[in-house]
Amino acid sequence: MIKTGVCSVTFRKESVDTIIKRTKQANLDGIEWAADVHVQPGDSQQAECVARKMKEAGLEVLSYGSYYRARATENGNSFETILQTAKQLGAPSIRIWAGIKGSEEASEKDRQQVTADIQRIAELAQAQKIAVHIEYHGGTLTDTSESAKQLVEDINHNNVKLYWQPAVGIEVSERVKDIQIVKPFLKHVHVFYWQEQDRLPLAEGVGAWRQYLHHLHLKDPHEDQAFSIRVCPG
Known part of the structure; x- marks a missing residue:
């Protein structure tokens, strides 16, 4: 089943009530709530209120955008606190980042440490029936499709999946190739339209997104794959 929604971090200056209202008006399924602004880790009252x-x-809580960085020495919040908040929020999954180094910068030891930490938190989350999903993002071990694929294969845990989003600075054809590599591991897709660092209205990227969605095969109503929409204003 395909589900559509928004990431609340896109509207970080808006209130929880406003984001819920706009999501409802847009006839979307739900919201991924951001841990750095709307539902902070450890704030049980806010999580239960939301x-x-x-x-x-x-509406459904589609995910908890925790910004937890695997194996980072200064994570700010323990994964245990994040997990408890996600449970109180009713989130089925937690979005994390794969470390603090890109694939070219990271040593083999760095990769092993990130892998081990994600295996650890995947076990903790699975005990609470919550999945762990790794954001596809620059400056981490998911900065390329090949590195992301290797990471998930090394983790080798059924409670870990990937996000995908268009990598900045490459052509649509290269992004399509990326999709083919990581597709077996995908659970969520972040939808937005940028040209380099310029954030443009999503409507301007319809042509590109038609190609991405075609290769993602998100038209099958029986496919258990959810994706969240990150609307970036121009």
Whole structure:
């Protein structure tokens, strides 16, 4: 089943109530809530409040965007605190980042440490029936499709999947090739349209996204794959 939604971090200056209202008006399924602004780790009262408001609005919590960096020495919040907040929020998955170094910079020891930490947190999350999903992002071990594929294969855990988003600075054809490499491991897709660092209206990227969605095969109503929409204003 395909589900559509927004990432609340895109609207970091907006209130929880406003984001819920806009999501409902857009006839979307739900929201991924950001840990750095709307539902901070350890804030049980806020997590439970947002969960209640989502239920009242008939919306789903699609994920908890934690920004936890695997094996980082200064994560700010322990994964255990993040996991407890995600549970109170009713999130089925937690979005994390694969370390603090890109694939070219990272040593083999760095990769092993990131892999081990994600295996650790995947076990913790699985015990709470919550999945761990790794964002496809520059400056981490998912900065290329090949590195992302290797990472997930090294982790080798059924509770770990990938996000995908268009890598900045490459052509549409190269992004399509990336999709083919990581597709077996995907669970979420971040949808936006940028040209280099310029954030453009999503409507301007319809042609590119038609190609991405074609290769993602997200048209199958029986495919259990969710994707969240990150709307970036121009």
